[in-house]
Amino acid sequence: MSRGLEVRDAVVRYGTTTAVDGVSLDVAEGEVLALLGPSGCGKSSLLRAVAGLEPLADGSVAWHGRDLAAVPVHRRAFGLLFQDGQLFAHADVASNVGYGLRVAGVRRTDREARVDELLGLVGLSGYGSRAVTALSGGERQRVALARALAPRPRLLLLDEPLSALDRALRERLAAELREILTATGTTGIFVTHDHDEAFAVADRVAVMDAGTILQVAPPEELWAAPVSWRVADFLGYQAVADVDHERVAVGPTGLETTVPDVGRWVGDVVRSVRRRGRTEVTVDVDLGGGVGRYTAVPGAELTDGSDTSVGLRLRADGCAPLPAP
Amino acid sequence: MRPARARRSRPPVARVVLWGLAAGVPLAFLAIFFAWPVLALVGRGFVTDGSLDLSGVAEVFGESRTWRLLGITLGQAVAGTVASLVLGVPGAYVLYRCQFRGRTFLRGLVTVPFVLPTVVVGVAFRALLAPGGPLAFLGIDQTFTAIVLALVFFNYAVVVRTVGGLWERLDPRAEQAARALGASPARAFRTVTLPALTPAITSAASLVFLYCATAFGTVLVLGPPGYGTIETEIYVQTTQFLDLRSAAVLSVVQLVVVAGALVTADRTRARRENALGLLPEAHGGRRLSLRADAVPTAVTAAVVILLLALPVATLVTRSLHAADGTWTLDNYRNLATTGGPNALSVTVWEAAGNSLRAAALAALIAVVVGGLVALVVSRRPRARVGRRALRALDSVFMLPLGVSAVTVGFGFLITLDRPLGLDVDLRTSGLLVPIAQAVVAIPLVVRVVLPVLRAIDPRLREAAATLGAGPGRVLATVDLPVVLRPVGLAVGFAFATSLGEFGATSFLARPDTATLPVVIFRLIGKPGAENYGMALAASVVLALVTATVMLLAERLRGESAGEL
Numbered sequence: 001m002s003r004g005l006e007v008r009d010a011v012v013r014y015g016t017t018t019a020v021d022g023v024s025l026d027v028a029e030g031e032v033l034a035l036l037g038p039s040g041c042g043k044s045s046l047l048r049a050v051a052g053l054e055p056l057a058d059g060s061v062a063w064h065g066r067d068l069a070a071v072p073v074h075r076r077a078f079g080l081l082f083q084d085g086q087l088f089a090h091a092d093v094a095s096n097v098g099y100g101l102r103v104a105g106v107r108r109t110d111r112e113a114r115v116d117e118l119l120g121l122v123g124l125s126g127y128g129s130r131a132v133t134a135l136s137g138g139e140r141q142r143v144a145l146a147r148a149l150a151p152r153p154r155l156l157l158l159d160e161p162l163s164a165l166d167r168a169l170r171e172r173l174a175a176e177l178r179e180i181l182t183a184t185g186t187t188g189i190f191v192t193h194d195h196d197e198a199f200a201v202a203d204r205v206a207v208m209d210a211g212t213i214l215q216v217a218p219p220e221e222l223w224a225a226p227v228s229w230r231v232a233d234f235l236g237y238q239a240v241a242d243v244d245h246e247r248v249a250v251g252p253t254g255l256e257t258t259v260p261d262v263g264r265w266v267g268d269v270v271r272s273v274r275r276r277g278r279t280e281v282t283v284d285v286d287l288g289g290g291v292g293r294y295t296a297v298p299g300a301e302l303t304d305g306s307d308t309s310v311g312l313r314l315r316a317d318g319c320a321p322l323p324a325p
Numbered sequence: 326m327r328p329a330r331a332r333r334s335r336p337p338v339a340r341v342v343l344w345g346l347a348a349g350v351p352l353a354f355l356a357i358f359f360a361w362p363v364l365a366l367v368g369r370g371f372v373t374d375g376s377l378d379l380s381g382v383a384e385v386f387g388e389s390r391t392w393r394l395l396g397i398t399l400g401q402a403v404a405g406t407v408a409s410l411v412l413g414v415p416g417a418y419v420l421y422r423c424q425f426r427g428r429t430f431l432r433g434l435v436t437v438p439f440v441l442p443t444v445v446v447g448v449a450f451r452a453l454l455a456p457g458g459p460l461a462f463l464g465i466d467q468t469f470t471a472i473v474l475a476l477v478f479f480n481y482a483v484v485v486r487t488v489g490g491l492w493e494r495l496d497p498r499a500e501q502a503a504r505a506l507g508a509s510p511a512r513a514f515r516t517v518t519l520p521a522l523t524p525a526i527t528s529a530a531s532l533v534f535l536y537c538a539t540a541f542g543t544v545l546v547l548g549p550p551g552y553g554t555i556e557t558e559i560y561v562q563t564t565q566f567l568d569l570r571s572a573a574v575l576s577v578v579q580l581v582v583v584a585g586a587l588v589t590a591d592r593t594r595a596r597r598e599n600a601l602g603l604l605p606e607a608h609g610g611r612r613l614s615l616r617a618d619a620v621p622t623a624v625t626a627a628v629v630i631l632l633l634a635l636p637v638a639t640l641v642t643r644s645l646h647a648a649d650g651t652w653t654l655d656n657y658r659n660l661a662t663t664g665g666p667n668a669l670s671v672t673v674w675e676a677a678g679n680s681l682r683a684a685a686l687a688a689l690i691a692v693v694v695g696g697l698v699a700l701v702v703s704r705r706p707r708a709r710v711g712r713r714a715l716r717a718l719d720s721v722f723m724l725p726l727g728v729s730a731v732t733v734g735f736g737f738l739i740t741l742d743r744p745l746g747l748d749v750d751l752r753t754s755g756l757l758v759p760i761a762q763a764v765v766a767i768p769l770v771v772r773v774v775l776p777v778l779r780a781i782d783p784r785l786r787e788a789a790a791t792l793g794a795g796p797g798r799v800l801a802t803v804d805l806p807v808v809l810r811p812v813g814l815a816v817g818f819a820f821a822t823s824l825g826e827f828g829a830t831s832f833l834a835r836p837d838t839a840t841l842p843v844v845i846f847r848l849i850g851k852p853g854a855e856n857y858g859m860a861l862a863a864s865v866v867l868a869l870v871t872a873t874v875m876l877l878a879e880r881l882r883g884e885s886a887g888e889l
Contacts (some may be wrong), residue, residue, distance in 0.1 A: 081793035100792035
């Protein structure tokens with residue numbers, strides 16, 4: 001008997017459209033898996049099917065080897081965190097966090113202790129009596145996380161929990177989320193369309209597109225060896241280059257400028273800007289599939305930035321080989 | 326900490342049965358107390374000796390009187406609707422888009438006429454326009470104009486609230502963008518704001534049209550002798566000429582007219598519910614500027630003072646005067662009597678007691694049945710068949726809005742002597758009046774509660790379910806807290822409507838169980854200054870009770886208030 005979640009050939013349909021098309025997936029106990037994909041790829045539908053909120057048209061979802069088809073949402077003990085928190089507006093912070101405990105019939109004193117513990121964990125100690133309407137977006141998501149964790153769910157499902165927040169907050173919360181999930185030993189599925197977020201939070205990442213899983217691997221491995229250009233594209237690779245008849249995915253820092261006669265290719269500089277303390281050169285160049293506009297890292301040979309025509313070469317640590325299509 | 330999960334889930338059969346009951350109880354209620362009586366009455370008009378007989382239709386339409394009545398009904402409804410819109414849209418702007426002191430109070434004040442009993446409004450306008458009244462010089466007492474003015478008095482609030490409710494949530498930046506592109510305020514209003522408001526305006530217009538076309542008490546009290554609409558003609562044909570066939574044909578004609586208005590209202594409502602460019606919450610609007618907003622402010626002030634306040638003020642002062650013009654409380658003292666010779670069988674205070682008892686019972690029935698309907702209709706079943714069924718259920722429960730209350734009342738009389746073959750004569754049990762009033766109030770309850778239930782994000786219920794709450798628990802902890810205040814508002818609405826209900830009650834109330842509106846109508850129909858004075862005083866009492874109930878209920882209205 002396997003421990004943890006087992007999804008086998010899951011199919012979710014809405015009318016005639018198929019949102020999830022035969023997905024199989026395992027999440028081991030204590031592991032956090034990210035479901036990464038563009039909007040509309042079926043990742044949220046898969047998550048809802050695991051939670052029991054959407055019926056499976058085919059396939060199965062099992063926990064510890066036991067099929068969950070007959071188990072309704074509220075008996076699965078799977079927590080769910082929505083993108084916009086979905087806090088109960090008529091209750092204060094503590095009642096929100098304690099909701100699942102109250103439903104489970106936990107004694108008042110135990111409940112209060114657990115609520116305090118959770119509020120401490122998400123960095124909101126002393127917020128218990130506040131109205132949820134008075135909270136900022138980030139605070140709301142922290143409360144929603146505390147609420148979902150309070151009944152100690154066997155599995156926590158996170159549906160783009162950070163997407164509604166601004167970037168700085170998103171990055172900080174992603175790191176905190178990882179710490180909290182690790183500290184509590186929570187098994188989780190984290191749905192996101194942001195590869196940085198997926199890498200920051202998850203032990204393994206499943207890349208999903210058009211209702212199917214393209215690849216599942218730990219972040220390092222995924223980054224080093226995407227199985228297809230489609231996967232590489234989601235991970236933020238900017239181009240496919242043709243190097244001695246081998247296909248290579250070029251990452252955001254995979255291209256470097258040099259003097260024209262040294263480079264493998266010659267391109268035209270469009271502009272050069274500084275972003276996050278680093279110079280980025282935008283070039284028009286043909287890497288084998290026609291002229292495209294790409295970003296390159298300035299090489300040591302070029303310093304004044306006044307050149308209009310530059311040589312370009314690959315940087316090994318910014319590229320990954322692609323299997324033949 | 327977590328409870329054992331071994332318990333099997335409740336079989337879906339139980340849930341199907343529960344939801345079936347929730348939908349079945351209201352449907353059974355509607356079938357027995359609405360469909361059956363109305364169909365029975367209509368049937369009497371079209372069935373002779375067990376076979377279909379359409380000669381009544383030809384006969385009714387062969388009379389020029391029918392066409393005249395139809396013309397008057399449509400003319401009255403169109404005039405009332407147009408006037409309500411022309412006056413109401415500026416009112417919506419001033420009361421929902423501008424800030425000034427006393428705005429909340431004024432918003433409550435313009436709502437009061439909507440729930441005032443039709444008979445009371447009739448009496449108030451008579452007091453205003455009849456010889457001796459402050460506006461007698463206009464010479465419009467008992468004319469078409471007087472009726473239209475009274476209809477606007479009622480329906481002004483419908484326009485102001487429906488249009489204002491949308492207007493205050495309209496994103497002002499669209500209009501600001503138009504201004505920045507060089508449009509004058511008038512042009513920006515015409516090209517940006519007005520199109521955005523159109524769904525609300527059409528929706529309000531169809532409702533007002535409906536109310537104007539089926540107005541009964543007002544027309545009966547204010548109309549000149551011989552004046553009639555389809556609604557009053559149904560009453561006349563059934564009670565005076567006992568010509569059920571003509572009455573039945575007219576009921577069907579009215580149903581067709583009203584169904585047209587309802588279909589339009591429903592279409593625009595659907596469009597309004599997914600309207601774009603709305604803010605999640607109402608914004609306060611900007612300060613009222615007497616110069617820039619001169620026209621809407623003047624129109625609104627004139628309406629509030631002349632059309633809304635003056636009739637009510639006249640009613641109150643006239644009720645405090647004796648026939649010779651001296652101040653007196655005699656009219657109120659007389660409320661403890663049965664009026665002049667042969668006027669009434671009960672004292673007015675006893676009638677007031679009857680009214681309160683009947684209205685309380687009616688409100689209870691309306692909230693239980695209407696609440697169940699709203700609950701069932703607010704669900705979003707996965708299957709398309711289920712969604713279609715719910716839409717049908719929603720429309721079916723709006724039907725009582727469109728069927729003449731007179732038809733309902735008379736239908737009760739001919740069917741409920743032995744309901745379902747049971748040996749209980751509901752006609753003598755005293756239950757008929759509250760049941761008929763509940764039938765009229767149910768659509769209002771649904772319209773108040775349903776939008777609030779629909780506005781609950783389904784993911785909120787899902788969040789509760791993933792935290793371990795079963796379906797019943799979700800209802801109790803997610804839906805119930807949100808819906809408590811609107812339900813309170815709905816109780817108030819149902820109670821106030823029932824207090825003032827006249828059309829059906831006038832058929833069903835026996836002399837000793839007469840309600841206040843029935844007693845008032847009887848009093849103004851009897852000669853004698855004493856009877857007239859009592860009618861005025863009783864009207865003031867009824868208006869006071871209704872308005873108080875309504876203003877109390879209004880305090881329960883949350884931000885997510887329903888329609889109406």
